[in-house]
Amino acid sequence: MAGLTRSDVEHVAFLARLALTQDELDRLEGQLNHILDQYAKLSELDTSAIAPTAQTIELENILREDVAAPSLPVEVVLRNAPVTEGDFVVVPPILAGESS
């Protein structure tokens, strides 16, 4: 299996939204490749006729009545938010040119 290059590692870190130091990138490049080597073992098995297992209990389509019920008080929910305004969580601006 093709190994991960340094730029692959940087790309995956960006996809995962993780700012990593040069040190962390160095270490991860070696470790991830070592772990990926272990994955290669699975190619010994022919799984072409095997269905995947996503969950192990035979529960399907769990439904319930859509009944209105009390939810958490706004002040309890907002207590953990780093920036709030009135009854709202202040999120970072996501559209270019917008000012906060």
Added chain:
Amino acid sequence: MTDPTRSFGHELAAALRAGEVSSRELTQAHLENAERQNHALNAWLSIDAEEALRQADAADARIAVARVEGSEALAGLHPLLGLPVALKDLVSVAGGPCTAGSRILEGYRAPYDAHITERLRDAGAVLIGKTNMDEFAMGSSNEWSAFGQVSNPWDLDRVPGGSSGGSATAVAAFHSPFGIGTDTGGSIRQPAALTGTVGLKPTYGRVSRYGIVAFASSLDQIGPFARDSRDAAALLHAIAGRDERDATSSPVPVPDELLDIPAADDEAAAWLEGKRLGLPAEYFVKGMEPGVEERIRQAVDALEGAGATVEEVSLPHTDYGLATYYIVVPAEASANLARYDGVRYGHSVRLEGGDFIADYLATRGEGFGPEVKRRIMLGTYALSAGYYDAFYLKAQKVRTLIKRDFDEVFESGIDALVAPTSPSVAFKFGARIADPVAMYLSDACTLPANMAGIAGLSVPCGLSDGLPVGLQFIGAPWSELELLRFGRAYEAITVDADWRRLEPTQLSIADDAAGPTPSERAARLAAAVA
């Protein structure tokens, strides 16, 4: 009564009803142990003594009322009433901390109770605090906690296992008769084995996960720690069952017989007669410590001598479990942990310049520790465009084969599998920290049960080099009652063994308030190696 912290939960329950001790007294005794030894053990991330004593007083009031009402009312009290339970710090308790062992949740206060917290409150249990753990339950040694290592009370230079190392240590060290953990690949059973406690991973779906910090959602399951099988059964009974708020929690009935596991040794042992135990050849892996193997073989002989039949069986795909697990788990973890964005709760970085992606990168780069970052990276890679089929889909297919191995064994009439829980005893701080694959191998004997969604129990079966060894029983889905009966039977047939009378050997060192903390011990060991 003499020191109540040395009693089993069922003994304390009887003493409470007999008026020999109050919940306040026994809670205080446990709190004293926890507070005195936390410097040396670091098993607890938070202790709420005031609230615990308030709950204890409420339990005492309920017992007083029942005593006036008569013996029927006393007998009807919940078995956990007035008894301490240690919660792993990923269980939500309204208004309290819930760090999951991570900096990214430092300062976070849970807005509501988890389902199991509600259940334990209803039972009248005393919630004395929250225990240390590997960050987001990712680890097998508790060394990946952002809040420091936990010392094993059998040897303070060694790990207690993980990820539920704090709950295991709290129960082993007599800080609490009961503990709650979660098990995604062995995180209850492996620390139970390494600390000489009883730990049960129930069938996937047995216990509602509402209010529990999610790690790998197709595998995570909550379960009990205790010092014997009867206590583990009582705690499971209290928390198990369907809850509408977790769609994966199962409507399969929870047997009330969990509360009637025989107290008498004769009766408990007689149950073994005619039971069929399977010994999976693949679990006696290369690299298993000879002392561990010896204890396991001895335990199996004892079970056979007491009337069970033991037959060698094969689970041919066991060897593929580790690779499968370390694809499925990071993939699910990377998706679950995407929620930590620093916007609604948790650690948050807002940089000048208003670039929200830069904010996410910085928040998560600062908030997560090394093992969590490694797994998010692995999972993100395994799920990324072009690799999904090669990794995740392939692993899901191999998972089918692993599950099928177990199905076939149980369909052939085997009542339970018997195997080692961990291939080694507790290892020294630092021994596996630099090599992720060596750390992952700690779970080789436990993670297949998670992949298959079935139940597994670890019970102590003696010592090797003075350190505890765990015997694992693995059963079909919903077989917790049978597994606990096997555990109880094994306790009954080894009741006279010398090792049963031993307490963790370094508890008195842990009493020293001037001694080194686990982190200082780990640093000293690392310096000695370098």
